[in-house]
Amino acid sequence: MKNIKLVALSGSKRTIVKVDGVKIGEGFTVIAGPCSVESEEQTLETARAVKKAGADMFRGGAFKPRTSPYAFQGLGLKALKILEKAKKETGMPIVTEVLDTRDVSWVCEYADILQIGARNMQNFSLLKEAGKSNKTVLLKRGMHSTIEEWLNCAEYILNEGNPNVILCERGIRTFETYTRNTLDLSAIPAVKELTHLPVIVDPSHAVGKVSLIEPMCLAAVAAGADGLIIEVHRNPTEALSDKEQALNPRQFSDIMKKTRALYKYVTELRG
Amino acid sequence: MELQKMRKKIDLIDYEMLKLLNQRMEYVLRLKKLKSSVTDTDRELEVFQHIRRFSQHLIKPEFSEKIFREIIKESKRLQEQDIKVVGFQGEHGAYSEVAALSYEPALVPIPCVDFVDVFEGVKNNQLDYGIVPVENSLEGAVAQVNDLLIETDLKITGEISIPIHHHLLAIKETDYRDIRVVYSHPQALAQCHGFISRNKLDPRPFYDTAGAAKMLAAKGARSIAAISSALCAELYNLDIIKENIEDHESNKTRFLVLSAEPSKAAGNKCSMIFQTRHEAGALFRVLRIFSDADINLTRIESRPVRKEPGQYAFLLDFLGSDTDAKIRGALEKVKKETAMFKFMGCYKEAVK
Incomplete structure (x- = not known):
């Protein structure tokens, strides 16, 4: 693959990203939380629930990239303050998406991991700004991007001096309309062949349907992913965004048990 | 829109009037010990003469008298109570005031311009106590205060050590992305150096942390912020954009409580x-x-x-x-x- 220098795998040394005591790339890391931070109460209740179910990190959107400008755009700074509270209470590091270069330094004051979403994967000025920060970047794969394009974007971040990048496969657009996207599971072993960076899977956005999330979580484990990022809401029916794909805490807890058990089995199997 | 704008102006005037009224009451408490009895008829006559003379335009002398009758009534009520006042250096909201209130919440903190005014106020019996910072865990001794201690006849009757937490304050509804310049005391700016440089803000020294917050509230500019205490956010009706922006969490200042008499x-x-x-x-x-x-x-x-x-x-x-x-x-x-x-x-x- 052309021009992939810093992210290319050379030898067998893999990157382990350390975030506040959590190691991504060693063991299996689960990030969970609501699509959007809607209120302090909703966020803290969900944080407590996912922590209890065994999540390692907490996600929550403060700035939302929505298809329609009239849809809920996120609480912004207020949401960041709520996420800070959630971390203080549960101890879980915070993952949140950043949309705007002007927000990068401010989001860094509150969050532990900056997420660059699928729609912004090739926003090169945002990639450079995140590359200059001292925070880990979770880089989602664009919905119509090739693996090569995706890895080039990671290259942008490393090239600015930030070595802490986690890749995230979240489904690509195909002719299929039953599912929201098509989860490209083959991308996981492919990325593992090509780079030293850890890669996780977002089954929620990939399938967009609660019923399909569990099988995709298990498939991600089998495919060799380093972790998952899953949308969980304390009460999905009242979620302001992505309610069709949010798990309730009970469903999440159930999936966690199965996923952890399978990970243990797969690890033994691989030796 | 015009209506809203003008109402905001009226709100600001009300706020200023109340602030001035509070300042007047602070002087009323300070001079309590200097007069023989609470009621002083000659002085009251003088005040009424004064306000009648200054009543102008829309404000008729009869209206001014009505207001001031209430003000004087409240002043006397305050003087009759057993209120202890403590002087501190700085504007309302200063860390010294935070220290005074955590030392004894019943004390009424009175702002003084300089440290020497705190010492003088206690010496002249206008203040029951004074509270002054003597040393900081990051910066060491507060030189001016230590020098005044060497010369003073006052006694130390207490001490308190409080953690200093700096917050970034801006006027309500400020978009944090618009903030370019941040005002505060040079020591506070130095203690938040990391935050300021990470967010590419332009630091500007100001005489006092609380003074910076006060200036911000008065100016109402959207592109500036102040680094001050949480108390300042409350007093000057400002938003806390970011809490605890200091580089080191363990930042403590020790304050001494001064009095004319030794502690019993x-x-x-x-x-x-x-x-x-x-x-x-x-x-x-x-x-x-x-x-x-x-x-x-x-x-x-x-x-x-x-x-x-x-x-x-x-x-x-x-x-x-x-x-x-x-x-x-x-x-x-x-x-x-x-x-x-x-x-x-x-x-x-x-x-x-």
Whole structure:
């Protein structure tokens, strides 16, 4: 693959990203939380629930990239303050998406991991700004991007001096309309062949349907992913965004048990 | 829109009027001790003459009188109560005020311009107490205060140590992305250096942290922020954009409470100031007295004596009570060994 220098795998040394005591790339890391931070109460209740179910990190959107400008755009700074509270209470590091270069330094004051979403994967000025920060970047794969394009974007971040990048496969657009996207599971072993960076899977956005999330979580484990990022809401029916794909805490807890058990089995199997 | 704009102006005027009224009440409490009785008819007549003369345009003398009758009534009510006032340096919202309120919430903090005004106010009986910062965990001794302590006849009746947390404040509804410039006391700017440089803000020194917040509220500009206490956000109706922006979490300042009279309550910590004779081993012989008596020193600071170039004064704090025979014995010995000796007071050690 052309021009992939810093992210290319050379030898067998893999990157382990350390975030506040959590190691991504060693063991299996689960990030969970609501699509959007809607209120302090909703966020803290969900944080407590996912922590209890065994999540390692907490996600929550403060700035939302929505298809329609009239849809809920996120609480912004207020949401960041709520996420800070959630971390203080549960101890879980915070993952949140950043949309705007002007927000990068401010989001860094509150969050532990900056997420660059699928729609912004090739926003090169945002990639450079995140590359200059001292925070880990979770880089989602664009919905119509090739693996090569995706890895080039990671290259942008490393090239600015930030070595802490986690890749995230979240489904690509195909002719299929039953599912929201098509989860490209083959991308996981492919990325593992090509780079030293850890890669996780977002089954929620990939399938967009609660019923399909569990099988995709298990498939991600089998495919060799380093972790998952899953949308969980304390009460999905009242979620302001992505309610069709949010798990309730009970469903999440159930999936966690199965996923952890399978990970243990797969690890033994691989030796 | 025009209606809203004008109402905002009216709100601002109301806020200013109340602030001035509060300032008037602070003076009322300060001069309480200087007059013989609460009611002073001559003075009241003088005030009414004054306000009648200054009633102008829309404000008729009869209306002014009505307002001031209420103000004077409230002033007398305040003077009749047993309110203790404590002077602090800075504007309302300063860390010294935060310290005063956490030392004793019943005290009424009165702002003073300079440290020397705090000392003078207590000496002249206008203030019951004064509260002054003596040392900071990052910056060390507060020079001006230590120098004033050397010269003063006031007594130390208490101490308190409070954590200093700096917050980024801006006027309500400010978009944090618009903030370019941040005002505060140089020490606060230095203590938040990391935050300021990470967010590419332009730091501007100001005379006081609370003063910066006050200026912000008065100016109402959207592209500037202040670094001050959480109390300032409350007092000046500002938003806290980011809490705890200091580089080091453990940032503490120790304050001393001053009074004209020594504390009557039992204490477990003492402060003293002395000068030694200019001869070999003089300081050592003083310190040995404490060592021999097994007295634990908590602070020793040396300051040049401003009136006598080349001379140094030592400010010394130690654990123990001045009612304890061991301490009394040691202090007697110290008196004999020193050229100048001043016992500053015995008070309760602050909870760490």
